[in-house]
Amino acid sequence: xxxxxxxxxxxxxxxLPAMIVILGVTLQPVVSTFYLSFFDASLSxxxxxxxxxxxxxxxxxxxxxxxxxxxxxxxxxxxxVGLELLLGLxxxxxxxxxxxxxxxxxISLIIPWAVPTIVNGTMWRWIYNADYGALxxxxxxxxxxxHYVAWLTQPRTAMNLVILADVWHSxxxxxxxxxxxxxxxxxxxxxxxAVDGANAWQRFAxxxxxxxxxAVLVALVIRTVEAFRVFxxxxxxxxxxxxxxxxxxxxxxxxxxxxxxxxxxxxALSFLISLFTLVMAIIYIRFLYRPEERAx
Amino acid sequence: xxxxxxxxxxxxxxxxxLAACAPAATPAPVKTxxxxxxxxxxPAPVKTxxxxxxKTxxxxxxxxxxxxxxxxxxxxxMEQAGPTTEEMNSIVDEFNKEHPNVTVLIDYVxxxxxxxxxxxxxxxxxxxxxxxxxxxxxxxxFADKGYLLDATxxxxxxxxxxxxxxxxxxxxxxxxxxxxxxxxxQKYFFYNTKILADxxxxxxxxxxxxxxxxxxxxxxxxLVEFPIVWSWGQYEAAICDWVTLLYxxxxxxxxxxxKPAFNNExxxxxxxxxxxxxxxxxxxxASISYVEEDVRNVFSQGKAAFASNWxxxxxxxxxxxxxxxxxxxxxxxxxxxxxxxxxxSATIDGSMGFSVAATxxxxxxxxxxxxxxTSQAVQEKYSEHMLPIWEVSFEGASxxxxxxxxxxxxxxxxxxxxxxxxxxxxxxVPFYPEASKALQLALQEALTKLKTPQQALDDAAxxxxxxxx
Numbered sequence: 001x002x003x004x005x006x007x008x009x010x011x012x013x014x015x016l017p018a019m020i021v022i023l024g025v026t027l028q029p030v031v032s033t034f035y036l037s038f039f040d041a042s043l044s045x046x047x048x049x050x051x052x053x054x055x056x057x058x059x060x061x062x063x064x065x066x067x068x069x070x071x072x073x074x075x076x077x078x079x080x081v082g083l084e085l086l087l088g089l090x091x092x093x094x095x096x097x098x099x100x101x102x103x104x105x106x107i108s109l110i111i112p113w114a115v116p117t118i119v120n121g122t123m124w125r126w127i128y129n130a131d132y133g134a135l136x137x138x139x140x141x142x143x144x145x146x147h148y149v150a151w152l153t154q155p156r157t158a159m160n161l162v163i164l165a166d167v168w169h170s171x172x173x174x175x176x177x178x179x180x181x182x183x184x185x186x187x188x189x190x191x192x193x194a195v196d197g198a199n200a201w202q203r204f205a206x207x208x209x210x211x212x213x214x215a216v217l218v219a220l221v222i223r224t225v226e227a228f229r230v231f232x233x234x235x236x237x238x239x240x241x242x243x244x245x246x247x248x249x250x251x252x253x254x255x256x257x258x259x260x261x262x263x264x265x266x267x268a269l270s271f272l273i274s275l276f277t278l279v280m281a282i283i284y285i286r287f288l289y290r291p292e293e294r295a296x
Numbered sequence: 297x298x299x300x301x302x303x304x305x306x307x308x309x310x311x312x313x314l315a316a317c318a319p320a321a322t323p324a325p326v327k328t329x330x331x332x333x334x335x336x337x338x339p340a341p342v343k344t345x346x347x348x349x350x351k352t353x354x355x356x357x358x359x360x361x362x363x364x365x366x367x368x369x370x371x372x373x374m375e376q377a378g379p380t381t382e383e384m385n386s387i388v389d390e391f392n393k394e395h396p397n398v399t400v401l402i403d404y405v406x407x408x409x410x411x412x413x414x415x416x417x418x419x420x421x422x423x424x425x426x427x428x429x430x431x432x433x434x435x436x437x438f439a440d441k442g443y444l445l446d447a448t449x450x451x452x453x454x455x456x457x458x459x460x461x462x463x464x465x466x467x468x469x470x471x472x473x474x475x476x477x478x479x480x481x482q483k484y485f486f487y488n489t490k491i492l493a494d495x496x497x498x499x500x501x502x503x504x505x506x507x508x509x510x511x512x513x514x515x516x517x518x519l520v521e522f523p524i525v526w527s528w529g530q531y532e533a534a535i536c537d538w539v540t541l542l543y544x545x546x547x548x549x550x551x552x553x554x555k556p557a558f559n560n561e562x563x564x565x566x567x568x569x570x571x572x573x574x575x576x577x578x579x580x581x582a583s584i585s586y587v588e589e590d591v592r593n594v595f596s597q598g599k600a601a602f603a604s605n606w607x608x609x610x611x612x613x614x615x616x617x618x619x620x621x622x623x624x625x626x627x628x629x630x631x632x633x634x635x636x637x638x639x640x641s642a643t644i645d646g647s648m649g650f651s652v653a654a655t656x657x658x659x660x661x662x663x664x665x666x667x668x669x670t671s672q673a674v675q676e677k678y679s680e681h682m683l684p685i686w687e688v689s690f691e692g693a694s695x696x697x698x699x700x701x702x703x704x705x706x707x708x709x710x711x712x713x714x715x716x717x718x719x720x721x722x723x724x725v726p727f728y729p730e731a732s733k734a735l736q737l738a739l740q741e742a743l744t745k746l747k748t749p750q751q752a753l754d755d756a757a758x759x760x761x762x763x764x765x
């Protein structure tokens with residue numbers, strides 16, 4: 001007993017430096033952001049911060065702009081993560097079936113994911129350019145359009161095009177996770193089902209998909225949280241326009257904090273974002289996580 | 297479990313390697329700086345283009361006195377209108393050579409990242425930058441926040457007298473001067489002489505009504521699909537083009553009491569004209585998503601007959617064949633105005649200044665650099681992409697020398713003198729960035745037909761009044 005306690009103590013001592021560093025860079029900013037959200041604070045330290053209690057939060061929750069932005073962010077998140085999951089599953093299946101050149105496919109899949117988001121955004125901004133973009137060039141040469149389209153000039157279209165750029169960037173992530181999970185699945189169950197007369201779709205929907213649940217959960221949680229906080233790709237492609245049509249909640253936080261200098265309000269917004277993502281993560285875990293599958 | 301884990305690790309490592317290689321393998325066409333995410337308040341690290349220290353290029357001067365402590369001055373500038381980064385780097389090199397005890401390091405961001413970069417830099421003490429480029433519209437805000445060194449007593453009589461009087465409006469807030477004017481710029485009217493001649497016109501339009509008439513002919517003859525391209529994207533650029541049109545119609549942003557006047561009859565009519573020009577196919581519809589660089593690219597391809605842009609565009613479109621397909625075809629003219637507006641011309645004053653951070657650890661050395669950068673000699677030497685702030689540079693022999701410096705300045709120097717009297721500054725209010733965003737939203741809501749021009753401008757005016765409280 002005393003020996004194990006001493007071992008524990010020594011162990012604790014060893015991880016202490018790492019813990020201090022991690023708490024310093026994660027917990028401290030969170031706490032100070034939370035603290036800041038109760039002040040009417042400016043980005044400059046030269047002006048006095050005034051304590052205003054929950055006013056930042058109340059103002060935000062009573063602001064129509066905030067709720068419209070949340071709706072827009074949820075739209076972005078649902079559509080992009082939904083598409084990424086569908087495409088990711090499809091690609092994972094494809095690689096899993098080992099077609100000709102599957103190794104090459106698996107490696108080349110990483111490229112979009114490895115491109116930094118800023119570069120990805122810049123690339124798509126050029127692709128979507130109405131006068132010299134590749135998208136118009138391609139569609140025109142294929143005869144699908146008879147004159148160039150000004151892509152990023154309507155709020156709805158612009159949002160969907162930003163989503164497309166995000167999907168291109170993030171599908172590989174989901175595909176790789178699911179493909180790795182597929183590789184671990186036992187084949188006996190499916191073989192038995194095939195012997196019993198189950199068709200390919202039944203084997204996929206009733207056997208393979210349920211067994212993939214944990215992997216899907218991991219991919220979904222990570223991608224949803226990321227999508228909800230999307231910023232850089234929007235900053236580069238549309239700067240939140242046209243008419244705020246692509247302004248998501250992180251972009252609004254950025255505007256409030258850095259462009260308008262309302263740091264207190266920005267801190268409150270950051271906290272609300274964390275709250276929303278936490279709620280989403282809890283929902284996913286509730287619905288998808290089954291303790292008995294832990295062994296998988 | 298073992299096998300997949302192994303190759304997942306391989307994939308992860310591979311992705312890191314690829315990610316590390318990616319920026320080199322995939323060059324970004326536009327240099328864009330990501331600002332720090334909102335949750336992190338520390339200034340983001342930036343790419344530093346440090347000029348080589350002076351001592352590696354020239355033998356150190358013999359010092360008779362014990363050398364003073366060597367200090368580093370960090371400068372934040374922008375890569376957009378104005379001098380090229382090569383020109384800016386050589387100014388830094390020259391300064392470092394002349395001042396062995398000071399090392400100036402300079403960083404560049406795009407205009408649209410500059411404001412936010414400065415505010416994050418000022419969150420720490422000492423600040424991440426000692427000297428920064430400040431746009432005319434930010435001086436009131438930064439002075440209000442206490443970011444800027446009061447330089448009133450550092451301005452000499454020689455500077456006062458030698459520099460354009462209107463230029464001092466830029467860094468001045470109330471009675472105090474917070475820096476040196478540096479980039480005297482305004483939007484100019486550019487036109488493609490070949491397209492105009494093919495359409496049968498011998499002179500550029502003097503009024504916006506005349507521009508519409510010429511555009512219709514250009515369109516009918518199939519010379520270009522959309523005769524004019526603007527920067528009406530959701531950026532400050534949209535405000536600049538709109539101010540040009542608004543003042544050209546006899547309107548103003550605020551009245552004498554500082555209250556919004558942009559939603560009166562003139563303001564609404566101006567915005568309606570903008571919407572109509574898209575409907576008629578005169579304005580390139582993609583203008584709603586464009587900034588100045590897009591305008592330049594479209595105009596460079598010969599896809600527009602007219603454009604409004606800053607001084608820097610002239611050299612690039614008319615003299616740089618690697619940048620433009622319309623070299624030798626471009627000319628500048630006085631910005632048109634509306635026939636009933638009661639003015640001959642109107643444009644936006646987009647001038648900027650260089651200032652020293654109030655909390656800089658080395659304000660004297662930092663100011664020395666600002667003074668050097670804005671000195672008459674340096675300004676005259678580097679005037680190909682930016683005209684001097686010194687009025688004396690335009691007079692007499694030095695004026696002639698300036699105008700004859702290159703094919704560029706032959707056009708831009710007289711054009712500057714002609715256009716500058718019609719240049720309008722935006723209101724100097726501490727809440728400008730937020731007010732401007734509300735106006736950008738209003739313009740875009742009208743242009744995308746989410747709201748009528750009247751309704752959109754009324755909403756922006758209400759926001760403006762709320763910010764004034």
